[in-house]
Amino acid sequence: MIGFINELRRRTPLGWLQLSRHRSRLLVALSGIAFADVLMFMQLGFQNALYDSNTRLNRAILADIVLMSPQARNSQSLSTFSRRRLYQASDIQGVKSADAMYINTVSWKNPQTRKKTIVQVIAFNTEQPALDIPEVNAQLNKIQLPDTFLFDKGARGDYQQVFDKIEAGGEVTTEIDKRTISISGLFQLGASFGADGTIISSDENFLRLFPKRQAGSVNLGLIYTEPGADSSQVATALKAYLPDDVKVLTREEFIKFEEDYWKSGSPIGFIFGLGVTMGFIVGVIIVYQVLSTDVNAHIKEYATFKAMGYHNSYLLGVIFEEAIILAVLGFIPGFVVPLGLYNLARNATNLPIYMTLARAVMVLSLTAIMCVISGAIATGKLQSADPADMF
Amino acid sequence: MSSVISVQNLNHYFGKGQVRKQALFDINLDINTGEIIIMTGPSGSGKTTLLTLVGGLRSAQEGSLQVLGRELCGANEKQLTEARRHNGYIFQAHNLHGSLTVVQNVRMGLEVQPKIPPAEMIDRAKKMLEAVGLGNRINYYPDDLSGGQKQRVAIARALVGQPKIVLADEPTAALDKKSGRDVVELMQKLAKEQGCTILLVTHDNRILDIADRIIYMEDGHLISDDSVNALAIAGDGARG
Ligand SMILES: Nc1ncnc2c1ncn2[C@@H]1O[C@H](COP(=O)(O)OP(=O)(O)OP(=O)(O)O)[C@@H](O)[C@H]1O
Ligand SMILES: [Mg+2]
Numbered sequence: 001m002i003g004f005i006n007e008l009r010r011r012t013p014l015g016w017l018q019l020s021r022h023r024s025r026l027l028v029a030l031s032g033i034a035f036a037d038v039l040m041f042m043q044l045g046f047q048n049a050l051y052d053s054n055t056r057l058n059r060a061i062l063a064d065i066v067l068m069s070p071q072a073r074n075s076q077s078l079s080t081f082s083r084r085r086l087y088q089a090s091d092i093q094g095v096k097s098a099d100a101m102y103i104n105t106v107s108w109k110n111p112q113t114r115k116k117t118i119v120q121v122i123a124f125n126t127e128q129p130a131l132d133i134p135e136v137n138a139q140l141n142k143i144q145l146p147d148t149f150l151f152d153k154g155a156r157g158d159y160q161q162v163f164d165k166i167e168a169g170g171e172v173t174t175e176i177d178k179r180t181i182s183i184s185g186l187f188q189l190g191a192s193f194g195a196d197g198t199i200i201s202s203d204e205n206f207l208r209l210f211p212k213r214q215a216g217s218v219n220l221g222l223i224y225t226e227p228g229a230d231s232s233q234v235a236t237a238l239k240a241y242l243p244d245d246v247k248v249l250t251r252e253e254f255i256k257f258e259e260d261y262w263k264s265g266s267p268i269g270f271i272f273g274l275g276v277t278m279g280f281i282v283g284v285i286i287v288y289q290v291l292s293t294d295v296n297a298h299i300k301e302y303a304t305f306k307a308m309g310y311h312n313s314y315l316l317g318v319i320f321e322e323a324i325i326l327a328v329l330g331f332i333p334g335f336v337v338p339l340g341l342y343n344l345a346r347n348a349t350n351l352p353i354y355m356t357l358a359r360a361v362m363v364l365s366l367t368a369i370m371c372v373i374s375g376a377i378a379t380g381k382l383q384s385a386d387p388a389d390m391f
Numbered sequence: 392m393s394s395v396i397s398v399q400n401l402n403h404y405f406g407k408g409q410v411r412k413q414a415l416f417d418i419n420l421d422i423n424t425g426e427i428i429i430m431t432g433p434s435g436s437g438k439t440t441l442l443t444l445v446g447g448l449r450s451a452q453e454g455s456l457q458v459l460g461r462e463l464c465g466a467n468e469k470q471l472t473e474a475r476r477h478n479g480y481i482f483q484a485h486n487l488h489g490s491l492t493v494v495q496n497v498r499m500g501l502e503v504q505p506k507i508p509p510a511e512m513i514d515r516a517k518k519m520l521e522a523v524g525l526g527n528r529i530n531y532y533p534d535d536l537s538g539g540q541k542q543r544v545a546i547a548r549a550l551v552g553q554p555k556i557v558l559a560d561e562p563t564a565a566l567d568k569k570s571g572r573d574v575v576e577l578m579q580k581l582a583k584e585q586g587c588t589i590l591l592v593t594h595d596n597r598i599l600d601i602a603d604r605i606i607y608m609e610d611g612h613l614i615s616d617d618s619v620n621a622l623a624i625a626g627d628g629a630r631g
Contacts, residue, residue, distance in 0.1 A: 009509055010502065010507075010508070010509050010512075011502065012491070012495055012498060012499060012502060014488075014490075014491070017490045017491060017495070018490045021489070021490035022490075298488070298489075298490075300484075300486055301486065301487075301488040301489070303486075304482070304486040304488075305499065305503075306472070306475075307446070307448055307475060307480045307482075308475060308476070308480065308499065308500060308503050308548075309472055309473065309474075309475035309476035309503045310472075310503055311469075311472050387443075387448045387480075388443045388448040388449035
């Protein structure tokens with residue numbers, strides 16, 4: 001190691017000197033790499049926001065075990081199963097209670113703009129909190145009133161007047177399917193890709209809103225276990241006991257179920273993955289272009305170095321030195337610009353887009369790999385640096 | 392005197408199969424320590440080919456080629472590369488690295504030798520540049536120097552590692568008469584100081600007088616030196 005450091009101190013930093021001698025070429029290279037990095041950051045940011053926002057409801061559910069229809073694909077298309085399964089579930093030892101949750105998407109009139117948009121309706125038995133959202137749990141008494149709902153402050157769209165009015169203690173009314181409802185409270189959840197916002201109420205209000213739905217067919221079963229009971233053991237017992245027309249998931253499995261759908265069941269994971277790949281390839285091409293131009297420009301000097309007794313590996317080292325310098329320098333703007341863009345996107349879409357350390361590390365590694373691949377391709381040009389034929 | 396370069400029955404061919412063409416025919420040559428040899432001959436006669444073989448820039452194919460006691464015929468790429476470190480090679484073009492300053496360029500001639508500490512490398516590079524009369528230009532880039540100055544930097548780079556052998560292929564071709572002469576005299580002076588052997592290819596009749604011995608190539612054959620020397624002297628006489 002010490003030998004290596006001494007060797008570095010002995011060595012002329014040829015890669016850096018070559019790059020820094022041609023400022024404009026360096027700037028072009030760095031902006032190319034930064035561009036590729038921004039592309040990757042944005043794709044990964046949106047992808048993560050998608051997973052986060054779409055699993056937000058799943059993560060907010062307080063139940064230890066969740067029942068759902070085997071036909072369910074994700075929390076926006078859950079299908080239904082018979083409420084009888086909930087009663088049966090109560091037979092199992094370790095189950096404290098089993099409640100129904102109703103979820104549906106519906107188009108409503110934005111109370112402020114009167115335009116129609118899609119919102120998600122979530123409803124449950126208000127005798128006990130079902131969600132890990134403090135504002136909801138504090139306002140359970142409100143949604144016990146008929147046709148009264150709570151509304152998501154994180155919803156996407158123009159709702160500022162609505163929020164202001166409700167926060168001042170007022171109520172706002174609007175229409176869903178020609179039925180007038182009132183919004184009397186707010187909570188914070190956030191928009192997802194599937195729905196612009198969420199409204200929450202009691203199971204009774206849900207059934208008033210969807211008269212065609214029967215109380216007996218529910219979307220989710222929320223099972224709470226006795227204190228001290230092992231929920232995975234209870235889940236195993238439930239699986240054995242309940243018929244096949246219902247699926248039993250622990251809380252963790254329920255979150256993973258949703259994530260898996262968006263990652264592999266929907267084309268979205270693929271699309272964002274493609275976006276990242278594109279960014280990567282653009283980066284490889286740009287860096288290759290820069291490095292091979294540089295090798296071509298110095299081919300005579302390289303041949304001279306070989307004639308002086310430098311090994312080919314020395315010249316490879318110079319190219320990889322350049323690749324790493326480009327990766328690190330290009331990453332700096334490539335990291336800073338997305339911080340601003342994330343902010344813009346967050347404000348515009350209300351999606352949870354944030355920079356994370358893990359993502360920064362990942363993009364930095366991708367950038368390094370990108371530059372090293374380009375460097376490796378560019379080294380092919382070194383073959384023509386033959387001192388015997390050049391002079 | 393011991394010989395530093397010893398060539399016996401050396402043949403060299405370019406190309407393969409149908410297009411195979413012999414460039415060197417049965418070359419025999421011995422060069423002793425400290426000698427300055429000038430090689431002349433018409434274009435295409437094989438001078439550069441012989442020089443690159445001696446310098447280890449291409450691998451010898453047939454016969455025997457001993458440089459500093461090492462057989463280069465049949466040597467592999469790695470051995471050739473190591474062998475190059477004992478030579479200072481000066482090309483027709485200066486081939487300085489445009490992104491490096493003058494002193495950084497010269498330092499590259501030392502970096503290739505393992506185990507010289509960085510401070511010593513800089514020190515020796517500066518001393519060498521003073522010796523070629525460029526002590527006040529060490530932080531210039533090659534682009535800011537004249538042709539003669541650049542070639543002097545190239546000489547400094549070739550000689551800074553104190554090579555046993557200096558190989559030069561038409562080092563004055565790109566220079567005007569005066570700077571060409573200066574450059575060759577500088578090589579001669581430094582080489583004598585360091586006790587190294589010079590093999591120099593040139594078309595330039597005006598510098599033949601620095602040679603201890605002149606050898607003449609024609610169509611890939613080495614013509615015996617004595618007769619050439621006689622010719623050169625006769626030529627001198629005719630001119631003078
Ligand atoms: N790489 C090569 N491939 C094929 N033939 C070559 C190659 N290099 C040289 N030759 C041939 O070998 C012969 C000798 O070439 P060489 O370059 O050694 O001549 P030279 O004496 O240095 O000429 P000049 O004075 O013009 O530099 C020439 O006929 C040339 O065409
Ligand atoms: Mg030649």
